[in-house]
Amino acid sequence: MHGLILGIESSCDETGVALVRPAGGGAPPRLLAHALHSQISMHQAYGGVVPELASRDHIRRVLPLTQAVLEQAGARLAEVGLVAFTRGPGLAGALLVGAGVACALGAALDVPVLGIHHLEGHLLSPFLSADPPAFPFVALLVSGGHTQLMRVDGVGRYELLGETIDDAAGEAFDKSAKLLGLPYPGGPALAALAGQGDADAFRLPRPLLHSGDLDFSFAGLKTAVLTQARRLGEALPARRADLAAATQAAIVEVLVRKSLKALEATGLARLVVAGGVGANRALRAQLDAACAARGVRVHYPELHLCTDNGAMIALAAAMRVQAGVARPARDYAFDVRPRWPLDAIGAAGA
Ligand code: KG4
Ligand code: ZN
Secondary structure (H helix, E strand, O other): OOOEEEEEEOOOOEEEEEEEEOOOOOOOOEEEEEEEEEOHHHHHOOOOOOHHHHHHHHHHHHHHHHHHHHHHHOOOHHHEEEEEEEEEOOOHHHHHHHHHHHHHHHHHHOOOEEEEEHHHHHHHHHHHOOOOOOOOEEEEEEOOOOEEEEEEEEOOEEEEEEEEOOOOHHHHHHHHHHHOOOOOOHHHHHHHHHOOOOHHHOOOOOOOOOOOOOOEOOHHHHHHHHHHHHHHHHHHHHHHHHHHHHHHHHHHHHHHHHHHHHHHHHOOOEEEEEOHHHHOHHHHHHHHHHHHHOOOEEEOOOHHHOOOOOHHHHHHHHHHHHOOOOOOEOOOOOOOOOOOOHHHOOOOOO
């Protein structure tokens, strides 16, 4: 494949664009530039993502961000040899913006396009870090919409080991934060408040901790936080940090214990953590400690590439092409897949 890869991410509330240079000889691709616009402040007034507003903002941002990335990289549009975009999962209207722009650019430049699975982007994002992983590994994917443990044997070789049966870990953070009166997105806000609290002040449930499988459930935790908050009544403001700390501790303990279980079950000694919740410092500290004690290597994406971004989309495209599992085509009749299981993409692509 010739030329640079332009990646466009628009599945939710972040517009991300990036440019990578594919590398030869099995080396990871190199990130030349990436630019991001977060819509958080726009959605904050509504306490969550408003899909219609998200789509409209992606339209405003995507071309200026593309321009910025080209300038940063000192590259010309004519050097782009492949345009990659997030095909799913995510908000349909938001996805359509990135897909539409990517395919229009591809058609104008007469280069192929490639739709990428958003979670594959997250999962491969540690390959852009200074300490890239090697296959095979167990991946803990923890984002706002997904909580999954996967066995990863190579690019496109993803086997689902377990997943949440209701809320995602990020959703548990966000919904609990909302109950505590914290602003959207609740994850980082709850984590910051938890740093000032005592996690042992309240004992919250650890759902499915001893279920014997690798599935998760977080819906009950949200209810437990609500019950506790109601019980506290007027005392809540003074105890908010403690309740935040107890909530974070419950989520983190379940994620750590199930990750260790997945490592045991597969016999693998390498763990990759990806997705927005992977930015959580308590999760990182506990995983690091537990894995160090067991001789397991843990890999994370760079902190700024934990949440949604275009770099992971361009990277996933580069790695799929390099591994020979994707066939980018000059086929500009795009579609998007708002719901799309990762293990369905297989080695042959989708
Ligand atoms: O991967 P991501 O950016 O978007 C999705 O694909 O969903 O993940 C966003 C999620 C949100 O639920 C957000 O609250 C959570 O990641 N998050 C965090 C932290 N940073 C982001 N949760 C806990 N601690 C953090 N530091
Ligand atoms: Zn994401």
